Structures are given as C-alpha cells and as structure tokens.
Amino acid sequence: MADKKNYYDILGVSKTATADEIKSSYRKLVKQYHPDLHPNDEKAAEKFKEINEAHETLSDDKKRKEYDFSLEHPNMNFGGGGFSGDFSGFSDIFSDFFGGFGGGSRRTQRQTKIKGDDITIEVELSFLDAAKGCKRDVTYNRKTTCNTCRGTGAKNGTEYETCSKCGGTGEIQYTTRSGFFTQVSVKPCDECRGTGKKIKEVCPDCKGKGTVKNVTTVTFDIPAGADTGSYMRKQGYGEASPNGGPNGDLIVVFTVRSSKIFRRKQFDLYVDLPITYKTAVLGGKVEIPLIDGTYTHVIPEGTQSGKVFYVRGKGIKTSRGVGDLYIIVQVEVPTKLSKEQKKNLEKFDDNIDDKQYSKIREYTDNFESAYGKKPY
Ligand SMILES: [Zn+2]
Numbered sequence: 001m002a003d004k005k006n007y008y009d010i011l012g013v014s015k016t017a018t019a020d021e022i023k024s025s026y027r028k029l030v031k032q033y034h035p036d037l038h039p040n041d042e043k044a045a046e047k048f049k050e051i052n053e054a055h056e057t058l059s060d061d062k063k064r065k066e067y068d069f070s071l072e073h074p075n076m077n078f079g080g081g082g083f084s085g086d087f088s089g090f091s092d093i094f095s096d097f098f099g100g101f102g103g104g105s106r107r108t109q110r111q112t113k114i115k116g117d118d119i120t121i122e123v124e125l126s127f128l129d130a131a132k133g134c135k136r137d138v139t140y141n142r143k144t145t146c147n148t149c150r151g152t153g154a155k156n157g158t159e160y161e162t163c164s165k166c167g168g169t170g171e172i173q174y175t176t177r178s179g180f181f182t183q184v185s186v187k188p189c190d191e192c193r194g195t196g197k198k199i200k201e202v203c204p205d206c207k208g209k210g211t212v213k214n215v216t217t218v219t220f221d222i223p224a225g226a227d228t229g230s231y232m233r234k235q236g237y238g239e240a241s242p243n244g245g246p247n248g249d250l251i252v253v254f255t256v257r258s259s260k261i262f263r264r265k266q267f268d269l270y271v272d273l274p275i276t277y278k279t280a281v282l283g284g285k286v287e288i289p290l291i292d293g294t295y296t297h298v299i300p301e302g303t304q305s306g307k308v309f310y311v312r313g314k315g316i317k318t319s320r321g322v323g324d325l326y327i328i329v330q331v332e333v334p335t336k337l338s339k340e341q342k343k344n345l346e347k348f349d350d351n352i353d354d355k356q357y358s359k360i361r362e363y364t365d366n367f368e369s370a371y372g373k374k375p376y
C-alpha cells in the first residue's frame with residue numbers, strides 16, 4: 001500500500017473534494033491526456049490509465065470510503081478473512097446504508113418469479129456494544145409462505161387449474177413499436193400473478209394469498225466496529241414471494257448512540273481528558289477509559305493543555321483492523337477562588353522565573369518586536 005499512488009494527487013483534488021470537484025477535475029485531465037491527442041506517447045497513455053483508475057474509485061461513494069480508510073490505515077490487511085457468518089463482509093457493515101444497496105428487490109425484470117420484498121429494520125446499539133460487538137435478537141413481522149397450500153393459495157394446494165390467459169406459462173408476451181423497430185418483451189401474467197395457475201377454491205388459511213403473517217426472530221452476531229448507517233443483510237428473511245420466487249432479505253440498519261466518554265472516528269477513539277493545574281505542572285497518574293476496562297497513564301511533568309497522547313492499538317478492535325486511542329489533555333483552571341487561594345497563587349507565580357514560561361517568553365518577544373510594547 002505504501003508505494004501506491006494517491007488517487008487524490010492523481011486527480012489534483014483535496015481529500016475533502018466534493019463529487020462535483022472530482023468530476024470536473026477528471027474531465028479536464030481526460031481532455032488533456034486523451035490518447036487521441038498523444039499518439040504513440042506511452043507516458044500519456046499511462047497517465048490516462050491512472051486518471052481513469054483514480055476516477056473510478058473516487059467517483060463511487062462506497063469505493064471512496066474504503067479507499068480513504070485504507071489511506072488512514074496503511075498497515076491494515078484488506079485481503080481475505082473478514083467477517084464470517086451472516087453477511088457479505090466489508091461492503092455491508094462498513095458502508096453507508098444508502099451507498100450500499102440501491103435498486104432493491106425488483107431488479108429481476110425478465111423473470112416472472114418475483115423476489116419477495118426486503119424488510120428494513122433499524123436497530124439501536126449502545127456505543128460500547130457497537131465498539132465491542134454483540135449479539136442482538138431482532139423480532140419482526142413478515143409474510144411467509146403458507147404451509148397449508150404450499151404457497152399456491154389454492155385449497156390443499158391442489159384446487160387450481162391452468163391459467164387460461166397465459167396457458168400456464170405465467171408469462172405474457174407483448175410487443176412495442178418504435179419507428180421501424182418492433183420489440184418483443186415478456187412480463188408476468190396479471191391474471192395469475194405469474195404463477196400460471198388459476199385458483200378454483202382458495203386456501204382458507206391464507207385466503208388465497210399464498211402467504212401468512214408470521215412473527216420471526218433472527219439473532220444477529222454483530223461484529224465489533226458497527227457504526228451508524230452500517231447494516232447487515234440476512235438473505236431470505238424478508239417477505240415471501242407472491243408467486244413462488246425467492247424470499248426478500250432482512251436488512252438491519254444500525255444507529256449507534258453517542259458516548260459521554262468517547263468520541264469515535266472509524267475505529268479510532270478520542271477521549272477529552274481534563275486534568276488539574278497541579279497534575280499538569282507536577283505530572284501524575286490517571287486512569288484512562290478503554291472499550292473493555294481501563295489502564296493507568298502517566299502524565300509527565302509539565303504537560304501543556306491541548307497535548308495529545310497517542311496510544312497505538314487501544315481503539316476499536318475489529319477483524320478488519322485495530323484503531324488507536326487519542327487522549328487530548330485539557331488543563332482545567334479552578335474557578336471561584338477564595339481570597340486566600342488567590343493570594344497564595346500570586347505568591348507562587350511571583351516566584352516563577354520568566355524562563356520557566358517558554359511560550360509566553362517567545363510570544364512576548366515577537367509581540368514586542370512587532371508593536372514596540374509588551375503584551376502582558
Ligand atoms: Zn396466467
């Protein structure tokens with residue numbers, strides 16, 4: 001990954017570029033390096049290839065996210081492994097809901113067997129459950145195939161006859177004309193809903209629909225690292241097909257509640273750590289929160305406000321990689337001091353040498369040389 005060319009550099013855009021900026025930069029470059037303009041120029045041809053490769057990734061929201069992720073975690077292994085079990089890996093749980101599955105279940109145009117509808121359920125996770133991974137039962141209503149009539153909708157599953165409109169094929173051919181062209185297409189028969197059968201006597205259990213309402217519970221084994229918008233798909237756990245086609249899928253979309261202790265970016269964790277003035281000056285030990293437990297961190301003497309301690313590998317641990325922990329120090333200034341406290345503080349500060357305030361000294365020098373007077 002290290003020697004891989006950066007797609008953003010290739011397209012000459014920033015990492016935060018919008019889709020429009022990427023598109024317009026791509027168009028400019030394509031015009032510039034098009035092979036038609038540079039016949040027999042291998043370098044231009046190579047560049048043209050690069051530009052297209054970069055555009056292909058950055059113009060696709062999902063691919064771009066994965067690419068960004070790989071940039072931020074250059075040492076991560078992206079090949080193989082991944083999550084096992086109920087979902088199809090990285091692209092599912094780690095991509096955004098809307099980027100992930102457009103189109104839906106009815107894309108099977110020419111097929112007369114209709115796939116059942118997908119069912120989407122939102123599941124809320126606590127910050128720690130999402131970070132650690134958890135098991136979650138999801139209970140929901142769905143239509144399943146009626147057992148009594150085996151989905152035919154006919155009494156005992158036998159009380160039907162061949163559909164006269166489609167002759168039992170379940171399909172109807174129709175032609176459309178545009179200009180000189182005639183196109184023959186096929187669609188499901190509307191008379192028998194593509195089943196090819198006409199019910200004589202309806203099944204009493206499902207009233208001829210072929211499906212019944214059912215309460216279903218599915219257990220999801222949610223891997224560590226789920227974030228708001230990530231989702232898992234359980235194939236075949238959606239609605240039953242109306243005509244013997246495959247079931248739809250169940251899709252759970254996660255919402256992760258925020259934490260009062262952690263902030264999170266991908267798998268990295270951020271903790272704002274307030275410390276006293278005394279600890280900042282003298283140093284000290286402090287317990288740092290982790291996803292599972294705590295650890296003792298030593299604050300060194302003379303720690304400044306805003307200092308960030310970086311702890312490698314103490315972020316969210318997933319099978320796709322491990323995040324890091326960032327501890328951001330904030331020195332809290334005490335308020336509402338008593339007269340005596342104020343007096344003591346002044347006495348203390350009077351004894352501090354100018355040389356002990358390196359930043360203040362540097363600022364004072366710069367200020368003075370620019371404005372001819374002291375800032376303090
Ligand atoms: Zn028919």
Ligand SMILES: [Zn+2]
Binds near residue numbers: 149
């Ligand atoms: Zn039935």
